[in-house]
Amino acid sequence: MCCAGCAAVAQAIVDNGLVSYYRQRSALPARDATVPQSLRDLAAYDVLPPGNAAADGDIREAALILEGINCAACVWLIEGRVMQIPGVVAFEINFTSHRARVRWQPARTRLSEIIATIAAIGYRAYPYDRDRAEQARRGERNRALLRLFVAGFGMMQVMMYLVPVYLAAGDMTADVEQLMRLASLALTAPVVFYSAFPFFAGAWRDLRNGRPGMDVPVALGIGAAFAASVLATLRGTDAVYFDSVTMFVFLLLAARYFEMTARAKSLATQEQLALRVPQVAERLSDWPASHAAEKVPALALHEGDHVRIATGATVPADGIVVDGTGELDEALLTGEAKPQMRRPGETLTGGSFNLGNPLVMRVTGVGESTRLAAILRLADRAAAARPRLALAADRVARYFVSALLVVAAAVAVIWMRIDPAHALAVTVAVLVVSCPCALSLATPAVLGAAGGSLHARGVLVTRSDAIEGLARATDVVFDKTGTLTTGRMHLRDVAVLGGEDRSACLAIAAALEAGSIHPVARALTAVAENEIDAAQRRQVGSITHVAGGGVEAVIEGRRLRIGTPAYVGQLCGQALPATIAGVAEDCTVVMLGDEQGWLAQFTLADRVRPAARELVAALRKGGLRLHLVSGDRFASVQHVARELDIDCVRAVATPADKCAYVQRLQQNGALVVMVGDGVNDAAGLGAAQVSVAMGGGADVASGNSDVVLLDGRLDGLATAFDTARRALRIVRQNLAWAFAYNALAIPLAACGLVTPLLAGVGMATSSALVIANALRLLRIERKLSTPVYARTVTVVE
Amino acid sequence: MDIVYLLIPLSVVLVFFIGMAFWWSLRGGQFDDLEGPAHRILMDDDKPDAG
Known part of the structure; x- marks a missing residue:
C-alpha cells in the first residue's frame, strides 16, 4: 500500500466482506486513481439531465460509464459494493463496454451516493446520455453478427457436402452428386441473398455514382459464381462454386465485422473522453453579486443562467459573453483553425474550447445544439474518415477492378470463339481466383489490428492516418510539463x-x-x-x-x-x-x-515520469530526433533535458513559439510527432503531422489529437511507434502478396488451367494469409504485455 | 447408401433450425457482453443476499 487512500480503499473492501477481491483480481488497478475535480461536487448529479435517467414509478434508472476496470474482479467488486447500498434495486455492469445500468429508489438513496461509493473503492463513474445512437449501433452490430453467422455456418455445411464430391472424383453416383449440389444450393442461397446483401447494395451504389469500388468485383464475383453454379446444378453438369462463394462471403464479412468492432471500441472510448469533464458546468447562480460557483450538469442549465468557463474547458451551451475576453477554439465546430477572439456581448458556441481567460457567459441556448453536436462530430470523424493509406489502396483497387473487368470480358469473348461450352466456367474462374478480397483486406485488417493492440496497451488511435504518421516520423517534439513530467506540481x-x-x-x-x-x-x-x-x-x-x-x-x-x-x-x-x-x-x-x-x-x-526515461531511450534507439519545447524557465527545462538526455531544447516558448518550432522542423522536411497535454500545446499539436495527447490533459488537447495516451500512460508511446512501423511493413507485405498472387493466378485462370477447387483454395489461402499476417501484430503485442500485468498481487488477510 | 437421401435433406433442415436458434439468442442479448459472464461464473458470492 502506498498511501492513505489505498489504505482506506483496502479497509473499505475488508469492512464490507469483499476480501476475495484480492484473491481473484488478475490485474492491478491503474495507479492514477485521483478523483477528478468534477466528481467532488457529486450533488450536481442528483439533478439528472433528462436524457439520462428514466423514471419508472418510484424507481429511477441511470446509465454510468465506469473507469478503472481492469479485470473481472473489479466488476465483481463494484457490483458487490453497490448492491450493498440500501435502496439500490439493480446494478449491472457490461464488462466489455465498461458501462453500467443502475436502478434505485430515490426515497432511500441518491445517485450521488452511488457514485461516491464507487469512487470510495477507487473507481470512477460518470453518468452519460444513453441516446438512440447507441441503440442503433447495437442493432447494427447484431445484424452484422447474424450475417456473419449465416455465412460461416453455410460455409462449413457446404464444405461438408462438396468435399466428398471432390474426394470421390467421379466415383459418386450421379444422383447422389446432384443431391449434394442441391443441398449446397439450398444453403448457399441465404448466404448470397442475406449475408452478401451489403456487397450488392454497395456495388449498386458505386455503379450509380459511377465510381466502382471494391464492392463491384466482389458482387460480380459472388453473383457470377452463384449464377453459374445454379445453372450447373439445374443442368446437372459442370462444377459448382458454392464452397468458394460461401467462403468468400464469410471471409469478407469477418474482416468487416472485426473492423466494425475495433471502430466501435475506439468510438466508445472517445465518447468517454468527450463526456468526462464538460458534462458539469460551473453555474454562477448569484452573479454578479458573488462569484460563488456551483457545479451542475450541463444539461440542467437554463436560458439566462450565468456560467463560468475555465481556461481549457468546453463551453457547455450556447451563450453570450458577459465578462472577460478570451480566445475560443471553434475548430471542432467550424473547422476554422485560428482561435477566435470573443469580447463581452459576443456569442459563444457550445462545444468550443476556451483557450484564453476564464469567461462568464449568459446562456442563450441549451440542449441538442451544443455538446451533443461536438460528440457527434467526433464520432462522425472516426466513422467517416478513411485513412489515407486505405484510400490509396482503394484507388489502386479501383484501377485493378477496371482492369479485371476488361480482362474478364476479353477472356469471355476469346473463349466463346475457342470453346463456347467452357466460356462461362473459365470467366467465373477468373473472377473467383482474382482476389480483390486480399487487396481490399490488406490495409484495413492491418490498421484494425494495430489499433486494437495499441488500445490494449492504453493508446487510443482516433485517426488511422496516425499509424502511418508514427511509422514514418523523423522528429518527436515533447512538451515538458504534464507530458514528460507527472504534471502534478x-x-x-x-x-x-x-x-x-x-x-x-x-x-x-x-x-x-x-x-x-x-x-x-x-x-x-x-x-x-x-x-x-x-x-x-x-x-x-x-x-x-x-x-x-x-x-x-x-x-x-x-x-x-x-x-x-x-x-x-x-x-x-x-x-x-x-x-x-x-x-x-x-x-x-x-x-x-x-x-x-x-x-x-x-x-x-515536478517529477519526471518514471516511464519517460525508457521512452526517450527507446525512441532514440529507433533513430528519432527528440526535442523538448516548454514554456518553462530555461534552467528547469535544461535540467529535465539533461536528465532524459534530449539534445534539442527550447525553453520559455509561448504557444505560438511551439507552433513555429514544429513548422520550422517541417520546412526542413521533417515529419513531426508532437506530444503534449495542455492548452498551450494546442497550436503545436495542430501543426504537427501526428498529435499525441495525454488522456488526463486539457480538453482542447485530447479532443483534437490523433492519438490519446489513456490514463497518461507514457510507456504506451514507445510501443505505438514500434507497432506503427511493424504495421506499415505488414501493409507493404500484404499488398505485395496480393499483387504477386494475382499476377500469377489470373493468367493461369484465363488459360483455363484453374479448376474450381483450385480457384476456391487459392482465393481462400490468399485472404487467410493477408489476415494472418495482420494478426501477427496482435500476437506479438500480447507477448510483450504480459510482464506488465504479472506484477505482484498483494493479499490482504 | 439410400440413407443419404434422408440425411442430407435432414441436415439442411437442421442448419435452418440452428440459424433460428442463433437469431433468437442474439435477440435475447446473449451476445452483448462476451467477456463478463465467463468470469462471473467463477466468482463465488459468499453472501447471496448481498447480490
Missing part, C-alpha cells in the same frame, strides 16, 4: 517577500488561480484548500489570463499578478529578488506581486 517552498504573511499569500494565490487548470494552479489551490480557512478566501474581479505568462486580477482594489517572474515583474517594476537565484534548477518559480512590489515566491517541483 508540489509546492516545495514559499518565500515571503512583501508585507503579507504565508497564509495570506497562499489565499491570494489560490484566489487568482481558482479558474485555471494549469498544474501550477492546481498545486497552489490544493495547498490553499488544506491550509486556508474559509474566512480568508478572497473575492476576485476581472481576471485576465496571459497564456505562457500568468494571471492578473483585482482583489479588494489591488492589482495583483501571479505567474512567471518576467510577467509579474512588469507590474512590480522591481528587480528580481535575490531569493530567486538560490532555487534549485529543477524547480518552477511562480511569483506573486502587486503594483508596489513582490509579495511572495512559490517554488514548485
Whole structure:
C-alpha cells in the first residue's frame, strides 16, 4: 500500500466482506486513481439531465460509464459494493463496454451516493446520455453478427457436402452428386441473398455514382459464381462454386465485422473522453453579486443562467459573453483553425474550447445544439474518415477492378470463339481466383489490428492516418510539463517577500488561480484548500489570463499578478529578488506581486515520469530526433533535458513559439510527432503531422489529437511507434502478396488451367494469409504485455 | 447408401433450425457482453443476499 487512500480503499473492501477481491483480481488497478475535480461536487448529479435517467414509478434508472476496470474482479467488486447500498434495486455492469445500468429508489438513496461509493473503492463513474445512437449501433452490430453467422455456418455445411464430391472424383453416383449440389444450393442461397446483401447494395451504389469500388468485383464475383453454379446444378453438369462463394462471403464479412468492432471500441472510448469533464458546468447562480460557483450538469442549465468557463474547458451551451475576453477554439465546430477572439456581448458556441481567460457567459441556448453536436462530430470523424493509406489502396483497387473487368470480358469473348461450352466456367474462374478480397483486406485488417493492440496497451488511435504518421516520423517534439513530467506540481517552498504573511499569500494565490487548470494552479489551490480557512478566501474581479505568462486580477482594489517572474515583474517594476537565484534548477518559480512590489515566491517541483526515461531511450534507439519545447524557465527545462538526455531544447516558448518550432522542423522536411497535454500545446499539436495527447490533459488537447495516451500512460508511446512501423511493413507485405498472387493466378485462370477447387483454395489461402499476417501484430503485442500485468498481487488477510 | 437421401435433406433442415436458434439468442442479448459472464461464473458470492 502506498498511501492513505489505498489504505482506506483496502479497509473499505475488508469492512464490507469483499476480501476475495484480492484473491481473484488478475490485474492491478491503474495507479492514477485521483478523483477528478468534477466528481467532488457529486450533488450536481442528483439533478439528472433528462436524457439520462428514466423514471419508472418510484424507481429511477441511470446509465454510468465506469473507469478503472481492469479485470473481472473489479466488476465483481463494484457490483458487490453497490448492491450493498440500501435502496439500490439493480446494478449491472457490461464488462466489455465498461458501462453500467443502475436502478434505485430515490426515497432511500441518491445517485450521488452511488457514485461516491464507487469512487470510495477507487473507481470512477460518470453518468452519460444513453441516446438512440447507441441503440442503433447495437442493432447494427447484431445484424452484422447474424450475417456473419449465416455465412460461416453455410460455409462449413457446404464444405461438408462438396468435399466428398471432390474426394470421390467421379466415383459418386450421379444422383447422389446432384443431391449434394442441391443441398449446397439450398444453403448457399441465404448466404448470397442475406449475408452478401451489403456487397450488392454497395456495388449498386458505386455503379450509380459511377465510381466502382471494391464492392463491384466482389458482387460480380459472388453473383457470377452463384449464377453459374445454379445453372450447373439445374443442368446437372459442370462444377459448382458454392464452397468458394460461401467462403468468400464469410471471409469478407469477418474482416468487416472485426473492423466494425475495433471502430466501435475506439468510438466508445472517445465518447468517454468527450463526456468526462464538460458534462458539469460551473453555474454562477448569484452573479454578479458573488462569484460563488456551483457545479451542475450541463444539461440542467437554463436560458439566462450565468456560467463560468475555465481556461481549457468546453463551453457547455450556447451563450453570450458577459465578462472577460478570451480566445475560443471553434475548430471542432467550424473547422476554422485560428482561435477566435470573443469580447463581452459576443456569442459563444457550445462545444468550443476556451483557450484564453476564464469567461462568464449568459446562456442563450441549451440542449441538442451544443455538446451533443461536438460528440457527434467526433464520432462522425472516426466513422467517416478513411485513412489515407486505405484510400490509396482503394484507388489502386479501383484501377485493378477496371482492369479485371476488361480482362474478364476479353477472356469471355476469346473463349466463346475457342470453346463456347467452357466460356462461362473459365470467366467465373477468373473472377473467383482474382482476389480483390486480399487487396481490399490488406490495409484495413492491418490498421484494425494495430489499433486494437495499441488500445490494449492504453493508446487510443482516433485517426488511422496516425499509424502511418508514427511509422514514418523523423522528429518527436515533447512538451515538458504534464507530458514528460507527472504534471502534478508540489509546492516545495514559499518565500515571503512583501508585507503579507504565508497564509495570506497562499489565499491570494489560490484566489487568482481558482479558474485555471494549469498544474501550477492546481498545486497552489490544493495547498490553499488544506491550509486556508474559509474566512480568508478572497473575492476576485476581472481576471485576465496571459497564456505562457500568468494571471492578473483585482482583489479588494489591488492589482495583483501571479505567474512567471518576467510577467509579474512588469507590474512590480522591481528587480528580481535575490531569493530567486538560490532555487534549485529543477524547480518552477511562480511569483506573486502587486503594483508596489513582490509579495511572495512559490517554488514548485515536478517529477519526471518514471516511464519517460525508457521512452526517450527507446525512441532514440529507433533513430528519432527528440526535442523538448516548454514554456518553462530555461534552467528547469535544461535540467529535465539533461536528465532524459534530449539534445534539442527550447525553453520559455509561448504557444505560438511551439507552433513555429514544429513548422520550422517541417520546412526542413521533417515529419513531426508532437506530444503534449495542455492548452498551450494546442497550436503545436495542430501543426504537427501526428498529435499525441495525454488522456488526463486539457480538453482542447485530447479532443483534437490523433492519438490519446489513456490514463497518461507514457510507456504506451514507445510501443505505438514500434507497432506503427511493424504495421506499415505488414501493409507493404500484404499488398505485395496480393499483387504477386494475382499476377500469377489470373493468367493461369484465363488459360483455363484453374479448376474450381483450385480457384476456391487459392482465393481462400490468399485472404487467410493477408489476415494472418495482420494478426501477427496482435500476437506479438500480447507477448510483450504480459510482464506488465504479472506484477505482484498483494493479499490482504 | 439410400440413407443419404434422408440425411442430407435432414441436415439442411437442421442448419435452418440452428440459424433460428442463433437469431433468437442474439435477440435475447446473449451476445452483448462476451467477456463478463465467463468470469462471473467463477466468482463465488459468499453472501447471496448481498447480490
